[in-house]
Amino acid sequence: MSCFYLDLLKIKDPSFIKQLDIQELEALAADIRTFLITSTSKSGGHIGPNLGVVELTIALHYTFNSPIDKFIWDVGHQSYVHKILTGRANQFDTLRQHGGLDGFPKRKESVHDVFETGHSSTSLSAAAGMVIARDIKKEAFYVVPVIGDGALTGGMALEALNHIGDMGKDMIVILNDNDMSIAPNVGALHNVLGKLRTSDKPQRTETNVGSTFFEELGFMYLGPIDGHNLDAIITNLELAKRTKGPVLIHIVTKKGKGYQPAELDSRGTWHGTGPYKVETGSFIKPVKRVPSWSSIISNELMRLAEIDDRIVAITPAMPVGSKLEKFAQVFPERFFDVGIAEQHATTMAAGLATQGMKPFLAIYSTFLQRAYDQLVHDVSRQKLNVVIGIDRAGLVGADGETHQGIFDISFLNSIPNMTIAMPKDEAEARQLMDTAFAYDDGPFAIRYPRGNGPGAAFAESTELIPVGQWETLLQPVDAVILTFGPTIQLALKAAKQLETEGRHVGVINARYIKPLDEALLHQILKQKIPILTVEESLLKGGFGASVLEFIEANNYTDVAIHRIGLPDEFISHGSVQLILESFGISTTGMVLKIKEMLAQSEKLRAKRL
Numbered sequence: 095m096s097c098f099y100l101d102l103l104k105i106k107d108p109s110f111i112k113q114l115d116i117q118e119l120e121a122l123a124a125d126i127r128t129f130l131i132t133s134t135s136k137s138g139g140h141i142g143p144n145l146g147v148v149e150l151t152i153a154l155h156y157t158f159n160s161p162i163d164k165f166i167w168d169v170g171h172q173s174y175v176h177k178i179l180t181g182r183a184n185q186f187d188t189l190r191q192h193g194g195l196d197g198f199p200k201r202k203e204s205v206h207d208v209f210e211t212g213h214s215s216t217s218l219s220a221a222a223g224m225v226i227a228r229d230i231k232k233e234a235f236y237v238v239p240v241i242g243d244g245a246l247t248g249g250m251a252l253e254a255l256n257h258i259g260d261m262g263k264d265m266i267v268i269l270n271d272n273d274m275s276i277a278p279n280v281g282a283l284h285n286v287l288g289k290l291r292t293s294d295k296p297q298r299t300e301t302n303v304g305s306t307f308f309e310e311l312g313f314m315y316l317g318p319i320d321g322h323n324l325d326a327i328i329t330n331l332e333l334a335k336r337t338k339g340p341v342l343i344h345i346v347t348k349k350g351k352g353y354q355p356a357e358l359d360s361r362g363t364w365h366g367t368g369p370y371k372v373e374t375g376s377f378i379k380p381v382k383r384v385p386s387w388s389s390i391i392s393n394e395l396m397r398l399a400e401i402d403d404r405i406v407a408i409t410p411a412m413p414v415g416s417k418l419e420k421f422a423q424v425f426p427e428r429f430f431d432v433g434i435a436e437q438h439a440t441t442m443a444a445g446l447a448t449q450g451m452k453p454f455l456a457i458y459s460t461f462l463q464r465a466y467d468q469l470v471h472d473v474s475r476q477k478l479n480v481v482i483g484i485d486r487a488g489l490v491g492a493d494g495e496t497h498q499g500i501f502d503i504s505f506l507n508s509i510p511n512m513t514i515a516m517p518k519d520e521a522e523a524r525q526l527m528d529t530a531f532a533y534d535d536g537p538f539a540i541r542y543p544r545g546n547g548p549g550a551a552f553a554e555s556t557e558l559i560p561v562g563q564w565e566t567l568l569q570p571v572d573a574v575i576l577t578f579g580p581t582i583q584l585a586l587k588a589a590k591q592l593e594t595e596g597r598h599v600g601v602i603n604a605r606y607i608k609p610l611d612e613a614l615l616h617q618i619l620k621q622k623i624p625i626l627t628v629e630e631s632l633l634k635g636g637f638g639a640s641v642l643e644f645i646e647a648n649n650y651t652d653v654a655i656h657r658i659g660l661p662d663e664f665i666s667h668g669s670v671q672l673i674l675e676s677f678g679i680s681t682t683g684m685v686l687k688i689k690e691m692l693a694q695s696e697k698l699r700a701k702r703l
């Protein structure tokens with residue numbers, strides 16, 4: 095059998111790999127690279143990480159027996175090759191689309207996906223659980239977590255290394271070292287790996303194991319190994335299988351290997367992409383006429399930092415995504431990329447705040463979840479003035495369940511001393527940033543979505559917005575919509591449509607999600623008109639739930655209120671617009687619900703008469 099003629103779309107399972115020789119495996123690797131480059135050029139996806147692990151993934155399936163042996167892909171960005179070899183190449187035209195192939199490992203997709211990932215640094219802990227269960231049940235299989243050098247800096251990964259080395263149980267850890275996470279890696283551990291990576295020592299063998307950081311932790315260390323040399327990888331995997339106790343194989347790979355635009359990338363641009371032109375590597379993007387929300391926030395941070403030298407910026411490995419590269423260039427002594435370490439970033443911000451500094455913590459909503467205890471215990475409990483820029487708040491689309499920014503309102507709402515705000519446009523974003531840095535009564539979180547702003551004109555000067563003060567955009571008469579952020583525009587369109595039918599519906603910009611504008615709420619509730627709350631986040635513990643609590647606490651009766659938002663479930667991948675519409679978070683959804691509420695109110699009024 096020759097891989098030159100292998101149809102990747104017809105692969106059912108990885109067992110065929112064991113019949114191939116090295117030359118055929120290398121041909122298979124070339125075929126997979128071509129397939130990945132072509133398919134992701136249409137769908138977008140995490141092309142860079144996957145091109146880097148083609149040989150490694152082939153070698154794993156050649157050496158082990160999945161799914162009996164367990165592969166755990168840390169973060170999961172690099173699982174496409176694994177999906178191809180386990181019979182899912184014929185679904186790649188649906189990658190990251192609603193109802194299609196997930197961009198991360200998914201247990202319901204395949205028995206070969208034994209653990210779901212999406213956030214970094216989780217694989218080693220999961221693997222520890224699996225080997226403990228294996229040994230208690232007296233079963234026999236290999237557990238092989240694959241973790242990147244960037245993810246290894248996460249505190250959870252270091253906790254797991256400490257425990258695994260102490261337990262001494264059989265496990266084979268693959269360290270996929272490509273000198274990158276999403277952005278270039280930072281930190282002391284990164285420097286340790288750099289020294290190992292560039293050492294002149296030959297590949298490790300049974301008689302040449304030298305002393306390393308990992309050996310001090312209780313691991314047998316093999317490496318560094320060329321991650322694109324199939325023969326070398328397979329030889330060391332076989333050695334690891336014969337070794338008792340935990341083994342760490344240090345494999346050095348090239349992110350984007352085999353596609354020059356991705357190989358030459360030093361900024362993380364090719365970590366994950368939208369569609370692109372294969373021939374040139376140029377991205378197929380709509381023309382940006384307005385800046386991204388991340389840029390809007392970052393630009394205002396720059397302006398404030400120029401006049402206040404107490405302002406510092408912190409990011410856990412996301413300087414590119416959060417548009418903080420320019421800040422880092424202009425204020426290098428006030429910029430800190432701490433690597434994939436959200437807990438450390440948050441408590442470090444707390445420490446800065448105790449010394450009178452004004453820290454800005456730029457963090458994606460989905461990654462803020464990882465620092466919940468630090469927000470509660472270290473920041474809010476001490477009422478420290480940390481400004482939290484919650485990037486990618488709301489639905490993010492193609493990255494799906496593990497990345498949707500829909501939980502932050504619910505988990506921040508329950509924390510005392512926390513202020514939560516979300517701007518409707520660029521001008522209000524500037525105002526809220528200025529307000530947050532002038533605020534001195536605890537943490538102040540500003541949510542902003544993925545993508546571009548609505549294109550509102552920037553004001554030359556900004557006024558502070560009193561904390562808890564909402565904005566009446568349309569005066570309520572027959573009914574009122576309370577919402578914030580991007581859904582403001584949808585609400586205004588709904589009100590305009592209803593006005594053509596003689597219905598005068600108010601729209602309130604509830605830009606402060608916490609605290610509520612109690613004075614304005616009292617005014618609205620006294621009108622006894624239907625109230626519709628709309629949020630691109632979970633209904634449980636969300637903004638609408640806070641309004642309901644206010645109504646109950648203040649003994650308002652006969653109030654018609656309905657909440658539109660996301661249900662108590664994990665939201666799968668798909669286009670943001672499609673997901674919003676499916677849950678009624680749309681102009682049409684608001685119009686239909688307001689009409690329904692008004693009809694019910696009229697029936698009740700008629701009964702009373």
